[in-house]
Amino acid sequence: MPIFHALANPARFQKLARPLTPLCFWAGVALALFGCWAGLTRTPADYLQGETVRILYIHVPCAWLGMGGWSALALASIAYLVWRHPLAAVAARAIAAPGALFAGLCLVTGSIWGRPTWGTWWQWDGRLTSMLLLFFVYIAYIALSRADAERGGDGRIPALFGVAGTILLPVIRYSVIWWNTLHQGQSIGLTGSTIAPSMLWPLWFTLSGFSLFFAGLVLMRMRAMLARQKVEARMRRMAAV
Amino acid sequence: MTSRMKPKHQRLVLACLALFATLGAGGLALSALKDEAAFFYAPADVAGDLPSPDRAVRLGGMVEKGSVHRLGDGVSMNFVVTDGKASVPVRFTGVAPDLFREGSGVVAEGHFRPDGSFAADNLLAKHDERYMPPQMAGKMAPEMTRPQ
């Protein structure tokens, strides 16, 4: 908890975010690029899918960030609802747009992957449909939080929406286990992976790279929002004098 | 006891309860929708009662080894879809996806005939969650045919 309280101080956050932003961003870009290069040229093709399997190295990180992004957004929303600290609301709002982008990229890369393997761009199976719903929920959150900010709301309604949206996370996660779907089951679990080690290793680079890149984006967007809030507060004070 | 808690702690407990309730609701919805949200019928699902022939449905399972027979017209084929418990003969006319193989997963779109066979007008290939290089797949060939 002391860490949270230290971070919750906007001045201290700025001091930390300033060097952390380029660090996360560029380390993420480097790791992701290396992972993509390795995944495109340094791994064997799949016994069944051939070269198409290389889409895995970007599709999985996109899916991870789409879902992980919403988990982070929900946690920040809860932190805001409980401690009422404005920085938590800023964090939640900063996560929404990158999260939506990666959820969308997950759908797009999945669709491109589905055509040569399954023989279809899109099917309404449990996994695909629930991921599409998550994408729409992101869009709804962005619209809602924007409307709330414009009307001078305190951000409690978007935060509640952020918590309610977590309903989709177990549905997406377990859809391939509990329903029969066109999408294959989970490849990477806590107990191990069903991807051959010679094909798996670049995925760790793209996963960590995309995640750091995502963190860099969130920090940039938080800093932008905090600076804008500062300007607005100052303008109001100047207008009042 | 609750009355002696600080408001902050009350909100924390409430928020955690709300989060678990939401995640639980998602899980419940998932199991409640089990049948409605199924993407396809497995052969064992239809063993007792066939879906009516005028309903467009999907049938999914493994293509039984050695069951694929291409017909003389060059575009039609017969094969058997099995889930280990039951199997259904399928007739398909059209172009199969590249990944359509014997011993691999398939989802057929079409309708059941009154005699219990399935008339497919589209095939989707379903692969499993295992990815490996060809050399490795050769070594574990017997295990590859494990029905899902």
Next chain:
Amino acid sequence: MNPWPFVSAAYALTGLGAAGIAWVSWRAMRRAERAAEALRRR
């Protein structure tokens, strides 16, 4: 089916999307922080 058009399309779209949001976020941050800085100096 030749897989490479699909693989390159997936990588290209992901790269474009990532570069796009990075550019937009960075520009928004720089503008906002410059405006805040300018106000403070006044």
